[in-house]
Amino acid sequence: MNTPTTNRKLMDWVNETAAMCKPDQVYWCDGSKEEYDRLMAEMVSTGAAIKLNEEKRPNSFAFNSDPSDVARVEGRTYIATLKEEDAGPTNNWIDPFELKKTMRALYDGCMQGRTMYVIPFSMGPIGSDIAKNAVEITDSPYVVVNMHIMTRVSTEVLRLIEKNDDFIPCLHSVGKPLAEGEQDSRWPCAPLEDKYIAHFPEERLIWSYGSGYGGNALLGKKCLALRIASSIARQEGWMAEHMLILRFTSPEGKRYHIAAAFPSACGKTNLAMLQSTVPGWKVETIGDDIAWMKPGADGRLYAINPEYGFFGVAPGTSDASNPMAMASLKANSIYTNVVVTEDRDVWWEDMGVECSGGTDWKNNPWKPGMTDENGNPIKGAHPNSRFTAPASQCPVICDDWENPAGVPIDIFVFGGKRTATVPLVHEAFDFNHGVFMGATAASEPTAAALDLHDVKLRFDPFAMTPFIGYHAGDYMQHWFEMGEQLGDKAPRCFYVNWFRKTDDGKWLWPGFGENSRVLKWMCDRVAGKVGANETPIGLMPKKDEFCLDGLDITAQTWDELMKVNIEGYQETVADAEKYLAKFGERLPARMIEQLQALKNRLNS
Numbered sequence: 151m152n153t154p155t156t157n158r159k160l161m162d163w164v165n166e167t168a169a170m171c172k173p174d175q176v177y178w179c180d181g182s183k184e185e186y187d188r189l190m191a192e193m194v195s196t197g198a199a200i201k202l203n204e205e206k207r208p209n210s211f212a213f214n215s216d217p218s219d220v221a222r223v224e225g226r227t228y229i230a231t232l233k234e235e236d237a238g239p240t241n242n243w244i245d246p247f248e249l250k251k252t253m254r255a256l257y258d259g260c261m262q263g264r265t266m267y268v269i270p271f272s273m274g275p276i277g278s279d280i281a282k283n284a285v286e287i288t289d290s291p292y293v294v295v296n297m298h299i300m301t302r303v304s305t306e307v308l309r310l311i312e313k314n315d316d317f318i319p320c321l322h323s324v325g326k327p328l329a330e331g332e333q334d335s336r337w338p339c340a341p342l343e344d345k346y347i348a349h350f351p352e353e354r355l356i357w358s359y360g361s362g363y364g365g366n367a368l369l370g371k372k373c374l375a376l377r378i379a380s381s382i383a384r385q386e387g388w389m390a391e392h393m394l395i396l397r398f399t400s401p402e403g404k405r406y407h408i409a410a411a412f413p414s415a416c417g418k419t420n421l422a423m424l425q426s427t428v429p430g431w432k433v434e435t436i437g438d439d440i441a442w443m444k445p446g447a448d449g450r451l452y453a454i455n456p457e458y459g460f461f462g463v464a465p466g467t468s469d470a471s472n473p474m475a476m477a478s479l480k481a482n483s484i485y486t487n488v489v490v491t492e493d494r495d496v497w498w499e500d501m502g503v504e505c506s507g508g509t510d511w512k513n514n515p516w517k518p519g520m521t522d523e524n525g526n527p528i529k530g531a532h533p534n535s536r537f538t539a540p541a542s543q544c545p546v547i548c549d550d551w552e553n554p555a556g557v558p559i560d561i562f563v564f565g566g567k568r569t570a571t572v573p574l575v576h577e578a579f580d581f582n583h584g585v586f587m588g589a590t591a592a593s594e595p596t597a598a599a600l601d602l603h604d605v606k607l608r609f610d611p612f613a614m615t616p617f618i619g620y621h622a623g624d625y626m627q628h629w630f631e632m633g634e635q636l637g638d639k640a641p642r643c644f645y646v647n648w649f650r651k652t653d654d655g656k657w658l659w660p661g662f663g664e665n666s667r668v669l670k671w672m673c674d675r676v677a678g679k680v681g682a683n684e685t686p687i688g689l690m691p692k693k694d695e696f697c698l699d700g701l702d703i704t705a706q707t708w709d710e711l712m713k714v715n716i717e718g719y720q721e722t723v724a725d726a727e728k729y730l731a732k733f734g735e736r737l738p739a740r741m742i743e744q745l746q747a748l749k750n751r752l753n754s
């Protein structure tokens with residue numbers, strides 16, 4: 151093999167991995183367009199990829215996964231710390247020695263009949279202080295092309311590793327060795343019981359086996375930029391969060407930077423690119439899924455987006471709901487588990503265009519209106535089908551979105567999907583109360599994780615439950631400590647819920663672009679331009695200070711949207727208390743104080 155590095159550590163790791171996984175060949179990726187085109191052409195020739203209509207979707211490709219491999223698998227995701235208590239009650243734990251033994255047996259010969267790709271990549275602008283260099287080894291060419299879009303893949307990263315000897319090793323295999331002459335499947339993967347998405351935070355190491363989908367396989371994203379990074383961030387005094395980052399600019403040109411944490415498939419991509427309906431105000435995007443944030447020299451908190459592309463939920467994305475996402479994915483994109491239409495374009499549910507038929511995500515002939523044997527509609531696209539699109543193609547991406555210095559965050563927003571109880575918006579009394587709000591955020595499950603279907607509501611602190619690489623109690627404590635350090639420069643905290651429904655199942659709030667009205671109220675609060683009603687749960691808008699012009703919202707709907715449901719909150723508090731009890735001694739004292747204070751306010 152020709153090895154484009156002389157770094158001992160990297161060479162040893164690649165050689166050891168090759169000896170264990172026994173691929174037919176080893177290939178070092180350079181991130182070039184030529185490499186991308188060649189791998190795509192190979193996948194088209196084997197039938198793994200479908201080249202889309204060049205006129206409708208230039209340079210774009212569709213893939214269908216195995217029906218068993220369609221989302222993250224939280225039940226098979228592990229934080230393997232030396233001590234079990236360091237993984238905490240929200241993570242699956244296995245002793246790292248035992249897990250490595252199990253996984254080594256699986257990795258042994260797992261790349262037979264395949265190429266082992268070595269992908270040098272950077273999370274964050276290459277060479278910047280906040281970026282992290284990493285190398286993913288994978289036997290999936292689908293992963294390579296997705297990594298090209300989602301991260302900065304470059305031989306420049308190898309040059310940096312030569313200099314500083316510092317990189318995060320990420321090992322991935324689809325877990326399907328090929329016997330001599332065996333025909334490969336379109337989407338090779340291993341059965342659920344052999345899938346492992348494993349993290350060794352003390353070693354800063356990632357081992358993933360058996361899945362080719364999304365966050366299970368594109369290891370820069372959830373595994374590195376959230377689970378491993380959150381653990382590093384706590385040690386080093388910064389934050390790695392499941393947050394979008396946007397810039398909201400007033401008609402006078404004043405810029406506000408907002409970072410918002412919503413659970414998977416709860417509206418981050420939508421909010422990150424929203425088309426403001428408030429006259430003169432505009433949104434520009436910095437990131438749609440992950441924020442890395444560090445205190446700057448001026449004492450404020452600065453955020454960067456460590457990613458390079460969007461891996462966004464396809465269904466529901468339309469010119470009406472998210473035109474900027476639609477523009478981002480017009481060309482040079484990858485679509486996974488959507489409908490490929492008869493004219494080789496893509497389609498998904500609620501795309502807002504007619505479809506006469508094509509091939510569904512399971513590779514079956516499909517027409518709209520088709521039903522299964524029980525009369526239920528057959529979806530053409532999987533609910534967690536996704537597009538992979540370069541962030542640079544977003545028409546409202548900030549000019550300076552790659553500035554390694556980041557943007558100063560003014561506002562934190564927390565939220566989730568709650569069809570009842572939680573009002574449209576409320577503000578925290580202070581930062582500690584904001585941490586409590588984020589730490590007790592709860593959401594109804596979505597299709598983004600495979601194994602949560604029986605859950606009605608889950609507490610999802612900071613939308614990070616599946617992504618905290620250590621004990622969630624220590625994580626909450628880290629949030630309080632960051633607030634202490636930032637002092638009066640800490641971002642103001644708000645909680646939102648776009649998802650309230652009426653008794654007959656209709657959305658109470660129009661959402662999407664109209665959410666700009668809520669953002670505007672937040673900015674007015676920060677600027678001291680509007681007051682607020684003090685309620686037991688927090689500070690809420692005065693109706694005449696909240697812009698509803700041009701919206702068909704009755705006084706009754708407004709009251710419903712802004713109602714503080716005391717009994718509902720008392721119930722949630724009781725549930726939160728039960729949930730937090732699991733954290734034992736590592737539950738921060740400030741969480742207990744906040745819980746007690748909320749109880750008192752609700753009871754008085």
Ligand code: GTP
Pocket residue numbers: 412413414415416417418419420421438439461462463465466471598648649657660661662665
């Ligand atoms: P991940 O990429 O999984 O982390 O998710 P995300 O938070 O980026 O999710 P995304 O923005 O793709 O959210 C998708 C879902 O939220 C779709 O079902 C949207 O229709 C829905 N959604 C987003 N914004 C709104 C809103 O304002 N109102 C309503 N009712 N639904 C919304």
Ligand code: SPV
Pocket residue numbers: 221222363364365366371372413414415439461598599
């Ligand atoms: C999520 O599930 O929050 C995602 C998609 O952003 S994945 O990258 O698959 O985790």
Ligand code: MN
Pocket residue numbers: 392414415439
């Ligand atoms: Mn996400």
